Amino acid sequence: MKNILGSISTMRNFMGNAGRNTCNEYLYEALTDAVESMEQHNPQKPIFKHGESVTAIDYADGRGEMKKDKWAEWVCPNCGWFVGQQYIPRKHNQQKCNFCSRCGQAIDWSES
Numbered sequence: 001m002k003n004i005l006g007s008i009s010t011m012r013n014f015m016g017n018a019g020r021n022t023c024n025e026y027l028y029e030a031l032t033d034a035v036e037s038m039e040q041h042n043p044q045k046p047i048f049k050h051g052e053s054v055t056a057i058d059y060a061d062g063r064g065e066m067k068k069d070k071w072a073e074w075v076c077p078n079c080g081w082f083v084g085q086q087y088i089p090r091k092h093n094q095q096k097c098n099f100c101s102r103c104g105q106a107i108d109w110s111e112s
């Protein structure tokens, strides 16, 4: 694999130096597009979130119960959009998206 992260930082450094030079306006815009595109195609690990939610259940005989549900989900590291979900306690992973449906960020699901 090519050194995408190295290329991104090289381009970012160049843009930082050349940014105020209006002669490079079109090049600067092209580089902005290129960097954003490269970042989106370079998979990022999703952010894991988990917690508990409480649901009130009303029975027909008038009794009630509070039911606790644990939840866990993954969100896009770029924009925070939902990219995956895990049900507890079954540990059944589902709805893992390879790309964020909002911003197009590639998601890295490897366990390493």
Ligand SMILES: [Zn+2]
Binding pocket: 076, 077, 078, 079, 080, 081, 100, 101, 102, 103, 104, 105
């Ligand atoms: Zn996103």
